[in-house]
Amino acid sequence: MLKRIFWAGIFILATFTIAQAQSSLGIGTNEVSPAPALGGIFGWIYAQQQYFFRALQAALKLIRDGGTGGTLTLIGLSFAYGIFHAAGPGHGKAVISSYMFANEVALKRGIILSFASSLAQAISAIVLVGAGFLILRGAALTMTDAGWFLEMASYAMIAGIGALLLWRKLNGNTSAHAHKNHAHHDHAHQNHAHHDNAHHKHSGEGMVCESCGHSHAPDPTQLTGKSVSLRDAWGIVAAVGLRPCTGAIVVLSFALLNGLYAAGFASVLVMALGTAITVSALAAIAVYAKGAAVRFSGAHATWVGNAIEITGASLVLVLGLGLLYAGSLA
Amino acid sequence: MVHPFSKFIATALLLCVASTALAHPHVFAETRTEVIGNAGKLEALRHVWRFDEFFSSTVQLEFDKDGDNKLSDGELAAIGATIKKSTAQFNYFQNVYDNGREVKMTVPGEMTIGFDGPQMILIFESKPSSEVALSGDLMFGIFDETFYTSLDFINDTDLSGQGFPETCAFKVVRPDPDEAIAQNESTLTEQFFSDKEQGMSDFSKMFATRLEAKC
Numbered sequence: 001m002l003k004r005i006f007w008a009g010i011f012i013l014a015t016f017t018i019a020q021a022q023s024s025l026g027i028g029t030n031e032v033s034p035a036p037a038l039g040g041i042f043g044w045i046y047a048q049q050q051y052f053f054r055a056l057q058a059a060l061k062l063i064r065d066g067g068t069g070g071t072l073t074l075i076g077l078s079f080a081y082g083i084f085h086a087a088g089p090g091h092g093k094a095v096i097s098s099y100m101f102a103n104e105v106a107l108k109r110g111i112i113l114s115f116a117s118s119l120a121q122a123i124s125a126i127v128l129v130g131a132g133f134l135i136l137r138g139a140a141l142t143m144t145d146a147g148w149f150l151e152m153a154s155y156a157m158i159a160g161i162g163a164l165l166l167w168r169k170l171n172g173n174t175s176a177h178a179h180k181n182h183a184h185h186d187h188a189h190q191n192h193a194h195h196d197n198a199h200h201k202h203s204g205e206g207m208v209c210e211s212c213g214h215s216h217a218p219d220p221t222q223l224t225g226k227s228v229s230l231r232d233a234w235g236i237v238a239a240v241g242l243r244p245c246t247g248a249i250v251v252l253s254f255a256l257l258n259g260l261y262a263a264g265f266a267s268v269l270v271m272a273l274g275t276a277i278t279v280s281a282l283a284a285i286a287v288y289a290k291g292a293a294v295r296f297s298g299a300h301a302t303w304v305g306n307a308i309e310i311t312g313a314s315l316v317l318v319l320g321l322g323l324l325y326a327g328s329l330a
Numbered sequence: 331m332v333h334p335f336s337k338f339i340a341t342a343l344l345l346c347v348a349s350t351a352l353a354h355p356h357v358f359a360e361t362r363t364e365v366i367g368n369a370g371k372l373e374a375l376r377h378v379w380r381f382d383e384f385f386s387s388t389v390q391l392e393f394d395k396d397g398d399n400k401l402s403d404g405e406l407a408a409i410g411a412t413i414k415k416s417t418a419q420f421n422y423f424q425n426v427y428d429n430g431r432e433v434k435m436t437v438p439g440e441m442t443i444g445f446d447g448p449q450m451i452l453i454f455e456s457k458p459s460s461e462v463a464l465s466g467d468l469m470f471g472i473f474d475e476t477f478y479t480s481l482d483f484i485n486d487t488d489l490s491g492q493g494f495p496e497t498c499a500f501k502v503v504r505p506d507p508d509e510a511i512a513q514n515e516s517t518l519t520e521q522f523f524s525d526k527e528q529g530m531s532d533f534s535k536m537f538a539t540r541l542e543a544k545c
Contacts, residue, residue, distance in 0.1 A: 023416070023476070023478045024419075024423075024478045024479060025413050025417065025474075026412040026413055026415060026416025026417070027388065027389055027392060027409075027416075028356065028357065028385065028388055028478075030356065030477075049355060049356075049480075050355070053382065053384060056384075057384060129391070132391045133391055136392075137396070137397035142392050143388070143391060249388060250356065250384035250385060250387065251384060253384065253387040253390075253391050254383055254384045256387075256391070257387045257391065
């Protein structure tokens with residue numbers, strides 16, 4: 001217990017001392033993205049983002065000015081924005097699909113996780129902007145600071161979940177109850193020293209852990225028939241959901257300032273619905289890809305299954321550490 | 331036949347790449363910049379940036395410390411100071427090249443913030459830290475290398491040179507990012523992964539809308 005408090009203290013201290021701003025303008029949060037762009041469609045993405053922002057603004061203004069059709073347009077745009085935006089840089093889909101690789105998780109579970117974490121993200125945006133609107137004005141803490149704190153907490157949790165998954169895998173122990181929850185906190189922080197390594201590995205090698213194939217695999221009998229514990233699921237939802245989406249924050253700020261409360265909340269919730277659909281699709285790809293790889297590998301099925309799960313767990317860990325590192329630089 | 335495990339690795343790679351790339355802006359500003367010359371030397375870059383209403387709203391929420399729905403002079407000054415401090419790390423979103431040499435820029439004064447209705451306007455002047463003679467090839471690029479802010483010059487006339495020698499010829503260049511990436515893919519990847527800062531700055535140089543002057 002003391003150890004937990006100690007590490008929690010170190011973590012809170014670290015988050016307040018590392019950096020001030022997380023975006024180049026010093027206001028608002030940027031999305032941490034390990035690679036700046038994917039060649040070929042960069043310009044298109046850029047234009048789409050601009051188009052969506054302008055269209056969302058136009059719809060909100062139409063509602064404000066009492067025009068007709070504004071609400072429907074806003075809902076439609078928000079939904080589409082959610083679907084497309086989730087294909088951009090974001091930790092949610094990467095964490096969830098890696099998690100699907102790391103565990104023997106049923107697709108249904110993955111979809112529930114995707115929806116729950118997207119909803120959590122919407123709620124965290126609403127709470128953050130709501131607090132900014134109602135409480136933080138007049139307080140020394142700014143929305144940017146609060147947002148940054150949520151972001152770092154989210155990344156630390158992701159790294160912690162990755163470490164926990166990997167630890168379980170390498171110890172051949174699949175029970176969540178065998179280790180009290182402090183296990184994941186300890187791991188997250190013990191790994192801080194390796195930030196640099198993790199980050200370089202992450203960007204240089206397309207996030208695939210090169211030593212995974214050589215890891216000691218757990219006993220095959222332990223790899224079947226396990227399920228995600230409820231605690232794991234809550235962990236994922238909280239880790240992903242803590243970090244609100246920048247798009248949701250700006251739309252909501254505009255809506256609140258213009259007194260469009262219902263429209264703002266509706267827009268953010270519908271965005272989350274769109275995001276959940278994209279993330280579910282990626283989770284499904286992860287499940288099927290893993291299943292196919294294991295089936296096709298015949299005699300090596302156990303080995304391949306283990307390798308995939310260890311890779312998945314490593315990905316979650318490396319992703320968390322990479323985001324934490326990149327975020328602390330910003 | 332392809333080994334099944336390599337298929338899996340390929341899928342995993344694809345997933346990872348798809349989920350990590352695609353940075354894109356969340357803040358849009360209609361940008362006007364005048365490059366001012368005086369007596370054959372670069373005097374300053376003068377900027378007027380008009381931010382989109384979404385971002386302007388978050389700024390208003392964040393800096394309205396007394397919660398009166400209006401930004402006082404002190405609150406406006408705090409916005410300017412925050413942006414100045416933050417953009418300083420990025421040469422104030424400017425890439426100035428004097429015959430291929432990168433010029434460090436300073437902002438000696440304040441960044442002034444005003445609101446035109448719901449839209450925030452940022453006005454500032456940036457000067458070179460060392461003397462730049464208006465001769466040879468000069469390049470003035472405006473870009474946020476972190477891709478957080480999209481600085482858009484709506485018309486070519488929004489990025490102009492004033493007070494240059496009459497022999498100078500100007501050209502506004504708007505690089506097509508996809509083309510730029512395709513042309514520089516291998517060197518870019520190498521640079522980006524070997525030295526982050528250098529790589530990023532080259533990246534922004536490639537994408538920046540820029541004014542080129544030949545004198």
